[in-house]
Amino acid sequence: MLKKFQKRKKIDLTLKAGDKHYRSFIGPPSKYDLVSAMQFNLLTKHGLRENHKFLDIGCGSLRGGRLFIIYLLENNYHGVEPEKWLVEDGIYFELGKEIVKLKKPKFLHSTNFDFYKFGTEFDFALAQSIFTHASVEQIKTCLLNLSKVANKNFKLLASFIEGDENYEGSDWVYPGCVTYRFDFMKQLAEEYGFKCRKTDDTHPNNHTWLLIEK
Ligand SMILES: C[S@@+](CC[C@H](N)C(=O)[O-])C[C@H]1O[C@@H](n2cnc3c(N)ncnc32)[C@H](O)[C@@H]1O
Structure with a gap:
């Protein structure tokens, strides 16, 4: 058991995104620190207290x-x-x-975006590199379930990869990425009662940030 944990602890920058280590499974390990800081800075900039x-x-x-x-x-x-x-x-x-x-x-x-299970309403949510891998059905479930737990000043910061094509498959794609058009994302958000706009925040992996709010 101890050996297993020691092996997992080693920070190996040659690992690729998706490799089974806690720092690489979720993205390139060389940017682990940067993507930490980016998420925190972004949310506090947009008002998280x-x-x-x-x-x-x-x-x-x-x-x-x-x-x-x-x-x-x-x-x-x-x-x-x-x-x-x-x-x-x-x-x-x-x-x-x-x-x-x-x-x-x-x-x-859980994979079901069943946020109601926390038994609370939310002021802020973050989907960092989630819509970059998710199908339309998954994004819809996520937005629908968010609309049920969003309080009146709710804001979601969500990253996606903007492209000319919308991903049409039904599977979560990983470690590959999927693209969506901005107008499509906006329309999806509006279907669930949200406003949606792009922010001018940058991302180390060139994702585009969406601010989706009540
Ligand atoms: C690219 S990683 C991003 C992780 C984290 N947001 C970050 O930026 O540090 C995508 C994460 O989404 C998780 N994931 C996959 N399917 C999901 C689902 N249906 N609901 C919520 N998370 C999911 C994966 O296991 C993985 O941890």
Whole structure:
């Protein structure tokens, strides 16, 4: 058991996105720190405060979560992630169990975007590199379920890869990426009662940021 954890701890920058290590499974390991900082800076720039209820959709190994959990008041961080081992490794190698005890983050291991299971409404949500892999049906389920747990000032920051074509498959694509047109994303958001616009925030992997709000 100890050996297994020591092997997982080694930071190997030659690993590729999708390789089974908590730092590479979710993206290129050379940008782990940068993508952490980007997520935290972006959300605080758009108004996230410590008292807000925050939902991290596809939180992975807590690349962003390790900063959000420390910043937010206890019980305010909510992470959804189907791969339980990623969250466990994020806690073990990056955050520490003491912080978890203190800040009481909540986790849901599910692929169904069933956010209502947290039993709360949210002020802010983040989908960093989720719509870059998701099918239209998955994005629709995500937006529909968000519309049920969004409070009146709710904001979602979501990254996507803008292209001329919309991905038409039904599977989650990983480690490959999918593209969507902006007008299509906007129309989807509007179907579920949200406004949607692009922000001018940059992304180290050239994703485009959407601000989707009530
Ligand atoms: C590219 S990674 C991004 C991780 C994290 N958002 C970050 O930027 O650090 C995509 C994540 O989405 C998770 N995922 C896959 N299917 C999902 C689903 N149906 N609902 C929520 N997350 C999902 C993957 O396991 C993976 O951790």
